[in-house]
Amino acid sequence: METEAQTLTYAVIGATGKSGRRVADLLETEGYDIRRLARGTSPRFDWEEPEGWERALRGVDRLYVTYVPDLAAPGSDAAITRLVEVAREAEVGRVVLLSGRGEQGARRCEEIVLGSGIPATVVSASWFTQNFTEGALSGALQSGFLAIAAGQMREPFVDVDDVAAVVVTVLTRDGHEGHRYELTGPEPLTFGEVAALLTELTGRDIRYVPMDFDEFHAAVLQEAGPETATLLTELCREVFDGRNEKPTDGVREILGRAPRGVRAVLADALTAARRA
Ligand SMILES: NC(=O)c1ccc[n+]([C@@H]2O[C@H](COP(=O)([O-])OP(=O)(O)OC[C@H]3O[C@@H](n4cnc5c(N)ncnc54)[C@H](OP(=O)(O)O)[C@@H]3O)[C@@H](O)[C@H]2O)c1
Secondary structure, eight states: OOOGGGGSEEEEETTTSHHHHHHHHHHHHTTOEEEEESTTSSSOOOTTOGGGHHHHHTTOSEEEEOOSSOTTSTTHHHHHHHHHHHHHHTTOOEEEEEEETTOHHHHHHHHHHHTSSSOEEEEEEOOBGGGGTTSTTTTHHHHSEEEESOTTOEEOOBOHHHHHHHHHHHHHSSSOTTOEEEEOOSSOEEHHHHHHHHHHHHSSOOEEEEOOHHHHHHHHHHHHOHHHHHHHHHHHHHHTTTTTOSOOSHHHHHHSSOOOOHHHHHHHHHHHHHHO
16 A cells, blocks of 8 residues: 555655665665656756756655765855755755765755755765775775875764665654754774775775875875865865764664674675676
8 A cells, every 4th residue: 555655756866876876776666756866867957057956856745965065065055055945946845965974064054954944854974884885985996095084083984775774764754854863883993994894805905095184185186176175185174083983873763773884884895896
C-alpha cells in the first residue's frame, strides 16, 4: 500500500554527487517519485543560473540540497537565500540541507534554511570516508601520497551511505522538521592512520604528507586554481583545530544502529572498485 510520502515528488540537488546520488538511488529503490537535479539533467539545475531554478523545482514536494563548492564559500548565503525563496514560491513542503560540521560559514546557511518558513532539517556531516575512494583525496590511491594540511588532528570520518540513509529518513518521515543533526563515524582517526589503513587494504605504500597551510595552498593552486585553493586551505585552517574530533550519536539517533567505521567502508569500496 502506498503511504502519503510515496505519492510525493522528491528532488535531489547534486544528484550525481557523493551523497546526492545515494539519496536519489535509495528513494528510487523505495518506490518514491524522484527528480534528479544537476547541470546535466533535464530539467537542469545550475547554481550559477538561478533563472532556471523555478522550472527545476516546479511540482516538487520534498527537496534535498547539496551546495557546491561548499556552504562555507563566499556567496553561499546569497544563493541559499534565493533558493529557499524559489522553493517557497514553488510550494516545496520540506527541505533537507547537507552541511559541513564545524564550519562557521555553513552555519549561516543552516539558519537561512531553518528560518525559511519551509519545514526543514539540517544534516551536518563530518568528512566523508568516501573522499579517499571517490572524492578529492582519492588521488592518494594512485600517487601513494595523502597530502593535506590536517597535522595530527583526528576526524571521525562518516560513511556517506549512512549520511544518505539519514537524509532519506528525515525526508520521508515526519517529526524531524526544525532539527539539526550532526553525523559522524564511530571513531576519530588521524590522516596518518587512514593512510596506514589504505596501505594495508591495497597492499601499496600510501603515506600521509602533513603539509602546512602555505604548502597546501600552493599545491591546490596548481591543481585547481585560486578559488578552490583558498577555500580548501581556509576550511582546513578552520576545522582542523580539534573542534570536530569528538564523534556524535546522530547516526544512531536516526537509524537506530551504530555508524559504519572507516576500515569496513574503505574495504568495501576498494573491493567494489577491484570488481568493476
Ligand atoms: N565531501 C565531504 O566530506 C563533505 C562532508 C560534509 C558536507 N559536505 C558538503 O557536501 C556538498 C558537496 O560535496 P560533495 O563532496 O558530496 O560533492 P560532490 O560529490 O563533488 O558532488 C557535487 C554535486 O554537485 C553538482 N554540481 C557541481 N557544480 C554544480 C553547479 N554549478 N550547479 C549545480 N550542481 C553542480 C555535481 O553534478 P554535475 O557536475 O553533474 O553538475 C554533483 O552532483 C558541499 O556543500 C559540502 O560542504 C561534504
